[in-house]
Amino acid sequence: MAMGGIRGIVVRTALTALACGFVLAATPGCMGLDAPAGGARAAAGRIVNLGDSITDGQTYALLTGQALAEAGKPVPAFIGAGIGGDVASGMRQRLDRDVLVHHPTMVMLNCGINDIGRGVTMAAYEADVAAIAERLKAEKVGLMILTTSNLRGGRRAKELEAIRAILHRVAARYGLPVAEVYDRMEEARKAGKDLWEADGCHLNFEGYRCMARAVLDALGHADVAVPAELRCTPLPGIVARWKVLTVPENEPPLDAPRAAALAVDARWKDYRLPEPKPVKHWWLEQERSRGFAVSLNELFGGKRHLALARVRSRAREAWVNTGGEVAAVWLNGRKLEVHRDRGWHAGGNRIPVALRKGVSTIVIETGGRFFLSITDGPSW
Secondary structure, eight states: OOTTOOOSEEEOOOEEEOGGGBEEESSOSSTTBTOOSSHHHHHHOEEEEEESHHHHTOHHHHHHHHHHHHTTOOOOEEEEEEOTTOOHHHHHHTIIIIIGGGOOSEEEEEOOHHHHHTTOOHHHHHHHHHHHHHHHHHTTOEEEEEOOOOOGGGTTHHHHHHHHHHHHHHHHHHTOOEEOHHHHHHHHHHTTOOOBOTTSSSBOHHHHHHHHHHHHHHTTOTTSOOOSSEEEOOOTTBBOEEEEEEEOTTSOOOOHHHHHHOOOOTTSEEEESSOSSOOSSHHHHHHHHTTOBOOHHHHHOSSEEEEEEEEEEOSEEEEEEEEEEEEEEEETTEEOOOOTTSOSSTTSEEEEEEEOSEEEEEEEEEEEEEEEEEESSSOO
């Protein structure tokens, strides 16, 4: 898929509206991704996808889940744990925070491209991957290793082959399955297929289809076809109705008094999710169809925005899940703990909250793209 093209995103807007803008999607955002426990999905387990920006993009997990569903196979719950720019040592350090907290039955590990880019030694890389395998073995959690994607034009092939050899060595040592992403992409590259975005590193839709093929094979589903298109729905619990105010780029972030004093007036514009108009780039269209805001800058001008929503709920314990460019979240005047280094994906931050009975006010500070949902648990 060339940059700027749209491929394979079909939106189904099956939503149930509740009062004051809190809506719940009737089905999960794409088959298998953060799907609720129960039934076939519970039987198929919970898989955490641990990796860098290629994992953070979610597409290969979405394709894998949809492929299994369309083939009538059990679909595991896929939980995103990708962070752009991360390396193996970073993934090792955040196993407790981002992986084990979800009590997975399996982890899919995808790392190596950034390690090469940052000059990490092969010995250090192997030690970190082995340490991840050792920790998961101790926790009795399965691990599948994904070989790295390749680069346009066969760039840095020698280093990527060395990484591939390391991953196979660690897999053999611990008896782990390997998803042969590198091999599948090399076959496609040599056949003349374009698999990358403009930077020659991040994958386009066809590149992600190669990844999904490798994962399905490693899961024992060589007979299952990779979908030619994704069919996505809004994720559960998205907050759909907002008022948006564009603020100057040099304006300081909100503090508690300013957040409490916010008043909606004529400057605030109505905004609803999912955005009704498709966007040009296939990956942003994927995220739009799952309930991300992707066009605030284009719709309202500027690059910084406040968004305010009023949510009606019974008194209950819940989770606020964020993604995209959310910098801060305020709930009823209280600032929630949001970390901007948790990845783009929906649920990069998963924050426990106590919702009061009646109407609660949510205010977010964000760039032009964001995700926010409220769910009854930290995964969905």
